[in-house]
Amino acid sequence: MKIVVDAMGGDYAPKNVIAGVIEAINEFDVNIVLTGIKDQIEAELKKFKYPANRIEIVHTDEVVGMDEPATTPIRKKRNSSISVGVRLLKEPGYDAFISAGNTGAVVAAATFNLGMLSGVDRPAIGLVIPTLKGVSILIDVGANADPKPEHLCQSGKMAKVYMNVLLGVQKPSVGLVNIGEEEGKGTGFHKEAYHLMSEKIDTFIGNVEPNEIYKGKSDCIICDGFVGNVILKVCEGLVESMGILIKREIKKSPIALLGAFLMKSKLGHIKKLADYSEYGGAPLLGVNGIVMISHGRSSPKAIKNAIRASIREVEHKILDVMAKEVSAS
Amino acid sequence: MKIVVDAMGGDYAPKNVIAGVIEAINEFDVNIVLTGIKDQIEAELKKFKYPANRIEIVHTDEVVGMDEPATTPIRKKRNSSISVGVRLLKEPGYDAFISAGNTGAVVAAATFNLGMLSGVDRPAIGLVIPTLKGVSILIDVGANADPKPEHLCQSGKMAKVYMNVLLGVQKPSVGLVNIGEEEGKGTGFHKEAYHLMSEKIDTFIGNVEPNEIYKGKSDCIICDGFVGNVILKVCEGLVESMGILIKREIKKSPIALLGAFLMKSKLGHIKKLADYSEYGGAPLLGVNGIVMISHGRSSPKAIKNAIRASIREVEHKILDVMAKEVSAS
Numbered sequence: 001m002k003i004v005v006d007a008m009g010g011d012y013a014p015k016n017v018i019a020g021v022i023e024a025i026n027e028f029d030v031n032i033v034l035t036g037i038k039d040q041i042e043a044e045l046k047k048f049k050y051p052a053n054r055i056e057i058v059h060t061d062e063v064v065g066m067d068e069p070a071t072t073p074i075r076k077k078r079n080s081s082i083s084v085g086v087r088l089l090k091e092p093g094y095d096a097f098i099s100a101g102n103t104g105a106v107v108a109a110a111t112f113n114l115g116m117l118s119g120v121d122r123p124a125i126g127l128v129i130p131t132l133k134g135v136s137i138l139i140d141v142g143a144n145a146d147p148k149p150e151h152l153c154q155s156g157k158m159a160k161v162y163m164n165v166l167l168g169v170q171k172p173s174v175g176l177v178n179i180g181e182e183e184g185k186g187t188g189f190h191k192e193a194y195h196l197m198s199e200k201i202d203t204f205i206g207n208v209e210p211n212e213i214y215k216g217k218s219d220c221i222i223c224d225g226f227v228g229n230v231i232l233k234v235c236e237g238l239v240e241s242m243g244i245l246i247k248r249e250i251k252k253s254p255i256a257l258l259g260a261f262l263m264k265s266k267l268g269h270i271k272k273l274a275d276y277s278e279y280g281g282a283p284l285l286g287v288n289g290i291v292m293i294s295h296g297r298s299s300p301k302a303i304k305n306a307i308r309a310s311i312r313e314v315e316h317k318i319l320d321v322m323a324k325e326v327s328a329s
Numbered sequence: 330m331k332i333v334v335d336a337m338g339g340d341y342a343p344k345n346v347i348a349g350v351i352e353a354i355n356e357f358d359v360n361i362v363l364t365g366i367k368d369q370i371e372a373e374l375k376k377f378k379y380p381a382n383r384i385e386i387v388h389t390d391e392v393v394g395m396d397e398p399a400t401t402p403i404r405k406k407r408n409s410s411i412s413v414g415v416r417l418l419k420e421p422g423y424d425a426f427i428s429a430g431n432t433g434a435v436v437a438a439a440t441f442n443l444g445m446l447s448g449v450d451r452p453a454i455g456l457v458i459p460t461l462k463g464v465s466i467l468i469d470v471g472a473n474a475d476p477k478p479e480h481l482c483q484s485g486k487m488a489k490v491y492m493n494v495l496l497g498v499q500k501p502s503v504g505l506v507n508i509g510e511e512e513g514k515g516t517g518f519h520k521e522a523y524h525l526m527s528e529k530i531d532t533f534i535g536n537v538e539p540n541e542i543y544k545g546k547s548d549c550i551i552c553d554g555f556v557g558n559v560i561l562k563v564c565e566g567l568v569e570s571m572g573i574l575i576k577r578e579i580k581k582s583p584i585a586l587l588g589a590f591l592m593k594s595k596l597g598h599i600k601k602l603a604d605y606s607e608y609g610g611a612p613l614l615g616v617n618g619i620v621m622i623s624h625g626r627s628s629p630k631a632i633k634n635a636i637r638a639s640i641r642e643v644e645h646k647i648l649d650v651m652a653k654e655v656s657a658s
Contacts, residue, residue: 067511132570145508146516179474179558182396187475187555210559211566226516227559229508230539234560235567237540241461242568249595256595262588266578 007036008081009101018044020303035085070104089289096310100294114289119327123286133216141228149192159220175208175218280305336365337410338430347373349632364414399433418618425639429623443618448656452615462545470557478522488549504537504547609634
């Protein structure tokens with residue numbers, strides 16, 4: 001199996017990407033293809049010992065910046081690490097693409113170059129999040145900020161397949177993020193999405209209020225890309241701010257400081273509840289290729305985990321199953 | 330000063346409402362008018378000793394249920410505790426109205442009966458939230474799920490006045506909740522709102538990504554009522570879920586249990602970061618009357634705090650200042 005990784009993607013690239021790739025080839029039976037600026041990649045690779053035949057470099061002389069427009073890899077920088085990486089998936093023998101770079105650019109490049117799965121009109125980014133009951137998938141967290149109701153319905157179908165195939169959940173329940181539990185809540189858009197989903201998804205359980213998300217109210221949590229991105233980021237910010245506040249408060253009291261020390265190992269577990277990097281990457285669903293988007297601040301561990309998640313998608317032939325299920329329903 | 334309180338509003342009404350009212354008259358120089366079912370109110374009041382001349386009951390024989398449509402108090406139940414309470418504000422000598430009942434119903438009753446402030450087309454609910462820098466106001470958290478860009482701009486102006494007059498912030502900064510920092514991010518709606526706000530609000534600082542909200546990036550955080558309600562509820566759910574997880578994890582280790590015991594007083598402070606009830610109520614801004622909406626699960630302390638917040642709004646003549654500032658800008 002060959003996974004293509006954007007060596008230039010993310011705030012700490014290529015350093016963290018390469019470190020994660022090395023961890024991955026030590027742990028998994030996988031070969032890696034790195035796209036990006038050859039000199040920089042080689043300089044990082046030199047720091048490690050690894051079987052040279054398992055890492056290949058495809059040089060690209062352009063890099064899409066984190067703040068550049070989403071259309072950059074399809075208009076201005078067609079020889080960027082993102083564009084070249086995505087296009088490799090169209091050739092035989094390349095199984096998946098991972099990038100911690102500019103999310104909008106990855107979505108645009110993948111949509112433009114790979115096209116859509118049968119039965120899907122727009123891509124959506126899923127994010128596996130931990131809940132009190134296990135895990136759920138929140139989709140869309142940012143591919144499509146302004147979708148139509150039918151796109152939400154398609155996201156629901158894709159999420160259901162993902163939770164079933166990749167996470168082994170039987171008959172995954174599907175819920176619509178809304179500001180009230182009863183049917184008829186939210187805007188016209190939400191009412192229409194509710195109606196469509198209740199017609200077309202047999203495990204649709206109705207609206208899920210945002211305070212129920214982390215309680216694990218449904219296996220699949222469906223929303224537009226604007227709202228999903230807000231949920232993702234506000235939780236990230238809240239957890240970070242609480243961490244800072246905890247440290248501030250604790251420093252005021254030696255007793256609390258001792259308490260924190262004793263709790264340390266357990267507090268680590270809790271931080272995971274809103275830690276994106278734990279899960280490595282977020283699958284870009286709907287495009288005709290296995291693409292994984294990692295957080296811009298990905299650690300080496302996050303990159304390794306994203307590689308693991310892609311390997312599992314390849315092994316489970318997620319594209320075939322998803323295309324079949326989504327277009328059938 | 331006379332504050333009207335909906336005795337029947339909230340999940341624990343009239344019990345928590347009455348207990349909060351009693352706390353308030355003991356602490357503040359205020360008289361209270363309770364609207365609701367007289368027998369039930371009297372039964373609760375009997376539990377306390379208080380100066381009888383400071384609490385008045387206005388009997389209403391209807392109650393709007395928490396799940397009834399927002400139009401209930403203006404169509405079906407015109408003699409409900411919400412409808413009667415709001416209408417009292419139109420008579421001289423009644424200064425503010427507080428309800429922990431059905432939010433949509435309070436918004437509808439207030440908008441219909443009181444009308445809008447000059448320069449404002451739609452109401453918006455503001456919520457004062459604690460941040461790492463102090464406090465900010467998040468607006469709208471649920472009055473108008475589907476506003477137009479100009480309504481967001483009006484919310485920005487109202488929030489600015491609120492932070493200045495009530496919280497003493499000089500030149501409060503105003504930010505738009507968006508999924509990217511740069512201009513041009515988000516949907517067409519967000520681009521238009523950005524444009525309007527940058528033209529009409531002199532302290533507009535641009536987009537605020539949701540992960541920056543709790544860091545205190547701007548004093549006023551502007552969004553539509555759908556997104557604001559999602560932010561409010563997802564944070565509530567995350568904090569609650571983390572609390573449950575902390576307890577679960579701690580129980581597994583006697584050392585962590587001791588640690589938690591030592592940290593207890595400090596952890597309490599941190600919980601406040603997403604605890605709505607700490608701030609008692611959320612002002613309904615834009616209507617021509619002082620209306621405060623409290624959480625359905627309000628504790629007596631939350632009701633007391635909402636009364637305190639209303640008193641301050643009355644003392645600062647917030648309606649006059651807001652009408653003047655908003656229509657002038």
